[in-house]
Amino acid sequence: MKEEFDILIIDDEQVVIDSIKRICDINNYKVDFALDAETALLKINGNNFRIIISDIMMPGMDGFQFLNELRNKNIDTPVVITSGYSTIENAVRSLYSGALDFIPKPFSFDEIISIIKRCIKYSELTNPSAKNSSSIIYVTCPAKYYRLGYSCWVKELNDGSVNIGATDIFIKTLENIQNIEFLENDTMINQAEPIVKLIAEDGTINQLYSAVSGRIIESNQKILSDITLLEKDPYFAGWLYRIIPGQLELEMSMLTPCSSDR
């Protein structure tokens, strides 16, 4: 009988594959791997992976081409991109190209496992065949909102500043958020740089990447007293930061308008 895998790892470095595999084994995920993207595409044809973890720089097809290939083939398996060349550009481009998440190498045990868990959860939420999908109530991202990948949204305010926050789907991938850690006001942040740490019930620390760069002028202190705001009203009362954007026009080109979701 054919073995069913949960996770496909694509990396040209065996040590990276081994590391991720080791971590997945502990969490009882079944892992298959490929040393290049072409082999990976073949494996995807015969399997129904729950998530894919892919490197960017590989011999032959690179990570971005791989993402494109998946989109062309209408394969909506969530992809996590990882890279040793972890520049902001690569992170933004990965998220814009359809990756669910981006994790720079090297990563620690906690960092990779929280992302894997979140992505597995995401695939359960979005896969219609999943057992409890019917119980999920979607809150759609409103018009005039933009998002970086699937996790962070941004909305322009009248005074030139912007609000940013986490999308409903990002929040739903986390099991009961217990705590949140904000950055201090006046911190300069870059696009695709982690801005909050969300600590879930299972102890995983989850980072949210900012959709825009700029200077933080305010963080939503109400969330600290009522963390459920994030879940209840992620697009309005559950905003995270107010930011004076640095180069909004330029960064907009890497954001997806929420109106395109409908």
Place this chain on the structure above:
Amino acid sequence: MKGLNEIGIYKRIGLKLTIVVSFTAVIIIGVYSYFNIKSQNDVLLSEVERHVNQLSETVKNSTRYSMLFNERDQIQETIMTIGKDPTIYDVRILNKEGMIIYSRKQDEIGQMLDKKAESCYACHVENKPLEKLPMKDRTRIFRLHPDSTRIMGIVNPIYNEKSCWQSECHAHSKEATVLGVLDVSISLQAIDQQLKDNQIRVFILAIVSVIAIGLIIGLFVKKWIDKPVKELVNATNEVALGNLNYAITDLGNDELGYLAKSFNKMISRLDETRLQLVQSDKMASLGRLAAGVAHEINNPLTGVLTYSSFLLKRTKDNPQMQEDLNVIVRETIRSREIVKGLLDFARQSTPKKHQVDINDVIKRAISVVNNQLKYSRINLSTELNEQIPKVIADANQIQQVCLNLLLNAIDAIGTEGGSIDIKTNLTSLPPKGNTQIKSAVCLKNHNLIYKEFKIGGLPSIQLKIKSNGVEGFMNLDPVYGNDRHFFGINLSKNSSISLNCPTCDISLIDKNEKCPECGGPIYKITIPNQGYLTGCASFNDNWQRWEFIDRGGDRQFVEIKIKDSGCGIPQENIPKLFEPFFSTKGQKGTGLGLAIVWRIIDNHNGTIDVESEVGKGTIFSIKLPLV
């Protein structure tokens, strides 16, 4: 390229100029001499003519009585006596028929002269006797034969008068008009000699003048043209060979001096541009290198970090192991940050700043090199002021700065042992001379900061400048209070200057205010969110005011001083110290350490200074602003 010495001697400006001027001098002297000698000749001849006339009259008068009494011997005697004068060529009297009846030369007496003879020619020119001969026609100059000296003759007709035909001898009838001719001729040898001497003198004068002109022009051409041109050619050759530090020494204030100055200016601009090119080239290759390094190192680091953090989770019951694993995890994460820092450096990104206790950062850096210090027998002393406030900085980056400087100090000390002192302190500095102007705009909000032209390594403020109808660019020193301005055009003192925005040409001169030092016009430049920068626009003094910054008073800095007793840095290496890939460690170093240090400190708006003495040691002082 041809050397100056390969230019043919006849092609040189000096010789050409000498020839042209000498030729002109020869023409001037020649024309002058011609007229001079000619007038001299005329004056002398008229003098001689007067003299001969006088002589002729004297002879005529002194023989008058002898003639009236027909004392022929007496006449001949008088003529002989007068004729003794050496200048007198001949004195003779001819009768009407043309026979010489008296003469200084006695052998001539009795000879008949033709009507065409010199003595007769004046009167008998038209083959008939003239009875009255005008005074001016009586003299003539002739040569007996072509080679002989010139002779001036004068014919003085002896007219018949009452006493003649009434005389007892009855030699002449009453009807005759002219009885004879007194012909006196004088040799012009002395005068000709004098004229010839004059000609020789003029000729010698001409030659001496030409030689003198040649020498003087040659000398000054050598001094004013040859030497500067040689220096200029030498300079262009040096530059062609790649020496862009070459500067022509002062060549005075003439045209070539200005050429030399503008040459120097051009070379220094060229040098700056080249440095910037080299810098950006280095940055580009550094970027590629960083990308490669990051990719290659981060993969193995992934293995280290995941396995060690995994082990950390599994050994919660073994505190000893936890501690060791913690070190591995912590240091791997630091390695991750270093690689990220390398990428950030190559991409010049902004640091991630938080409130940082500098003393903690230094202690952490020391703990990393502690073993190495012991091994190299280096005595480390710290004097950390615990009172210093926290600084907004990227802790990892500042730690890397300290670590790089410590490793450099250890390398500088070598294996012989030595000491390193680290001090932290709070200092304050006046804003003038210590504040970089990072943004500047005109009234229409056009950016004036020009990254392509750096002064003191910082992007300058570029303005359009007009003075005396000449238009160009000038670059203001980007450090408030400093005046290392660069002027793209020559400024003459006290000329009116206009400063404009290079983009929209709006004037930057503030007409409402005057420079408090010289009373001249001032410029006013908007510093976004930080008020205005004003300064003296005549540049006679370096008055500048930036109220926004001045109001803040002295700025406070946290100062870190790292002093070592190592080998020191040669003075000539200090300017290159912070350039990427400058290394004195050979294969051991990458040449990136201090470049990263400089970039990090610059990104923190701080400054870094080096003092060093070869053989004694080096002090690096870093100042990080508190606000």
